[in-house]
Amino acid sequence: MSQPILTIKNLTKKYGENVVFHDINLSVNEGDTIVIIGPSGTGKSTLLRCINLLTRSDAGEIWLDDKEITCKECDEDKVRQHIGMVFQNFLLFNHLTALENVRLGLTRVKHMNPADAQLKAMQELERVGLQDRAGHYPGQLSGGQQQRVAIARALAMDPRVMLFDEPTSALDPELIGEVLEVMRKLALEGMTMLVVTHEMGFAREVADRIVFLEKGSIVEEGSPNDLFYHPKNERTREFLWKITELYGKKDTEQGNG
Amino acid sequence: MVSWFNIFREYLPSFLQGAAVTLELTAVGLLIGFVLGLGLAVARTYGPKWLRVIAIGYLELFRGTPLLVQLFLIYYGLPSLGLTLSQTLSAYLALGLNSAAYQAEYFRGAIQSIGESQMTAGRAIGLSRWKTIWYVILPQALRLVIPAWSNEPISLLKTTAVVFLIAVQDLMAKAKRAATDTYDPISSYLAVAVVYLVMVFILNEVLKYLERKSRIPGFEMESKKT
Numbered sequence: 001m002s003q004p005i006l007t008i009k010n011l012t013k014k015y016g017e018n019v020v021f022h023d024i025n026l027s028v029n030e031g032d033t034i035v036i037i038g039p040s041g042t043g044k045s046t047l048l049r050c051i052n053l054l055t056r057s058d059a060g061e062i063w064l065d066d067k068e069i070t071c072k073e074c075d076e077d078k079v080r081q082h083i084g085m086v087f088q089n090f091l092l093f094n095h096l097t098a099l100e101n102v103r104l105g106l107t108r109v110k111h112m113n114p115a116d117a118q119l120k121a122m123q124e125l126e127r128v129g130l131q132d133r134a135g136h137y138p139g140q141l142s143g144g145q146q147q148r149v150a151i152a153r154a155l156a157m158d159p160r161v162m163l164f165d166e167p168t169s170a171l172d173p174e175l176i177g178e179v180l181e182v183m184r185k186l187a188l189e190g191m192t193m194l195v196v197t198h199e200m201g202f203a204r205e206v207a208d209r210i211v212f213l214e215k216g217s218i219v220e221e222g223s224p225n226d227l228f229y230h231p232k233n234e235r236t237r238e239f240l241w242k243i244t245e246l247y248g249k250k251d252t253e254q255g256n257g
Numbered sequence: 258m259v260s261w262f263n264i265f266r267e268y269l270p271s272f273l274q275g276a277a278v279t280l281e282l283t284a285v286g287l288l289i290g291f292v293l294g295l296g297l298a299v300a301r302t303y304g305p306k307w308l309r310v311i312a313i314g315y316l317e318l319f320r321g322t323p324l325l326v327q328l329f330l331i332y333y334g335l336p337s338l339g340l341t342l343s344q345t346l347s348a349y350l351a352l353g354l355n356s357a358a359y360q361a362e363y364f365r366g367a368i369q370s371i372g373e374s375q376m377t378a379g380r381a382i383g384l385s386r387w388k389t390i391w392y393v394i395l396p397q398a399l400r401l402v403i404p405a406w407s408n409e410p411i412s413l414l415k416t417t418a419v420v421f422l423i424a425v426q427d428l429m430a431k432a433k434r435a436a437t438d439t440y441d442p443i444s445s446y447l448a449v450a451v452v453y454l455v456m457v458f459i460l461n462e463v464l465k466y467l468e469r470k471s472r473i474p475g476f477e478m479e480s481k482k483t
Binding site: 052054077078080081084085087089091092093094095104105108109137138139140153154157 | 374375377378379380381382383384385388392393396397400473474475476
């Protein structure tokens with residue numbers, strides 16, 4: 001059994017009376033890819049934002065490598081260096097080129113010297129296959145390319161864990177593949193990843209574990225095989241059936257074959 | 258028509274001297290206003306409550322009273338508090354403090370149009386709040402603000418004309434001098450109006466150049482989306 005890299009204990013988030021999620025427990029082993037699925041508004045994105053401390057949780061603890069990161073005196077800027085995050089809308093820095101986007105964290109957070117940072121940023125762009133777009137501004141890149149730059153930007157910080165918040169939801173269908181391909185490669189390289197997505201093909205193929213979240217709690221979790229073919233919960237079965245119908249029918253057929 | 262041109266020719270050296278002072282006043286006022294205005298805009302948007310209150314108070318005060326009153330209070334009023342400033346210094350200060358209030362509002366508008374998402378993106382890679390403001394928000398805001406902000410240098414250049422009232426020898430003071438000397442105020446002011454017009458025209462070209470230079474491909478479009 002490998003050591004958990006990320007442990008979430010009884011995590012709760014409320015907005016006033018409105019409970020976003022309640023008593024979430026989750027433990028992620030090094031190198032695992034966890035896919036979180038569930039209907040809209042069940043707190044999937046908020047959960048990721050809480051892990052990255054972009055949103056403060058109300059109760060419970062998050063541990064990263066034997067260290068609690070949710071304590072009051074924890075330095076959130078330090079924590080975030082170790083947790084990469086990729087957003088639905090890419091959120092590249094619009095005034096910087098692809099290369100500068102990746103380099104900014106290296107020079108301004110990690111205080112790397114300019115030459116090393118330049119080299120490292122270029123390597124990260126190569127990793128997502130965009131070395132030839134280094135000098136392009138976000139406005140000159142396609143959505144898929146922007147998202148790959150965003151992934152490179154997060155990877156450049158050498159994070160322990162990568163969080164993906166619906167990374168392909170804002171993309172045109174023909175651009176989804178290139179982003180999923182990069183993520184698949186990362187998973188194979190052993191990156192620890194938490195992915196919120198509706199891409200069931202990706203979930204089935206890449207996930208070590210799928211977590212089904214609904215109405216703020218984990219309904220069921222297990223291997224893709226368990227959830228797709230032997231769901232214990234009626235709601236899981238229903239949701240997967242619906243979502244597969246919508247997004248990945250072809251994948252299911254191939255998966256069955 | 259001939260008489261204004263004669264005055265223009267005769268007083269050109271004097272007008273040019275005055276114009277230099279006017280440009281100096283504009284530049285210094287603009288610079289003080291830029292630095293202070295940017296500070297005020299950031300304080301008002303990102304500062305703690307007490308700082309926001311101070312910033313808003315400042316804006317209300319300096320936008321709510323005439324520049325001339327501010328100028329007189331600085332030049333004639335401050336000495337009674339034991340602080341005597343020269344005419345030129347008083348003019349710099351009044352123009353700068355006043356311009357800051359207006360520039361702050363331009364900057365605030367641009368900062369707010371960048372939106373919270375860029376802040377999130379900066380924080381997510383481990384940049385602190387202030388570093389995100391400095392390296393991410395402001396470089397974008399300062400580009401977006403240029404078209405609207407371009408009003409300020411032009412407006413300020415003409416506003417400087419009030420300082421002749423505390424005897425600063427700017428272009429307006431030279432006009433008054435010419436008017437008294439020649440007994441032909443209309444021609445004198447007409448001649449000086451031409452000098453102002455030329456200065457504004459040149460300034461406008463400089464600003465347009467600045468806007469072109471700072472343009473980033475796809476940026477305007479992109480920032481509208483988010």
